Amino acid sequence: MDETLVVASGIGRDFPDGTAGRTTVLRDVDCAINSGARIALVGPSGSGKTTLLHILGGLDRPTNGQIEWPGLGPFEDLRPRWIGFVFQSPSLFPALTAAQNISLPMILAGELSSADRTAALLLDTFGLDELADKLPEELSGGQAQRIAMARALAIGPKLILADEPTGQLDSVTAQLFFDTVLSHLENTGIALVVATHDEAVAARMATRWTMEHGRLTLQSLQTGAS
Incomplete structure (x- = not known):
């Protein structure tokens, strides 16, 4: 039976707009994420996805x-x-190598004994072995995003939240990257929510959430997920 990981009820979010007023970014959003979910979060820039x-x-x-x-x-x-993040902007620690960035969540959680082994396994999984000792400044944007995804997966979370993880990849590399991610998550029960403008990525998810002007609509897809 699916486990409910997150429940949002009537959430709204607004921010000061610099003129003594406030800008509303989210409006009365209701949603839930269950274990094993595959959710594409789509919508125009500025709609509230991030x-x-x-x-x-x-x-x-x-x-x-x-x-x-x-x-x-x-x-x-x-x-x-329990939650792994992949941010839209570069988020690797500049003083750490690629391998050290991947192992960092495990070290913070006190799982030191398996941190290096897990980092090496994920570098191999994503075909990035040769980047293990590279610093973030030596990586391309696409390579950095793949390292960031490996870092999010390292500790075995229950939920991955990814903001435009393929935004800096060409279409072929993006699909190969997503093949690897979905294969790695298969049969794990880890839920995945991906904010994306890439329709090829969105089409592979079982559920589509659409943001527009801060409001959310949910649609479960019967086909297209793989």
């Missing part, structure tokens, strides 16, 4: 409404243990 991901992952709090993580435990345990 803000929603940050709230679902506990990086931001809603202005109103309620967000809970019934399948993930207390808030303080969400990261790095």
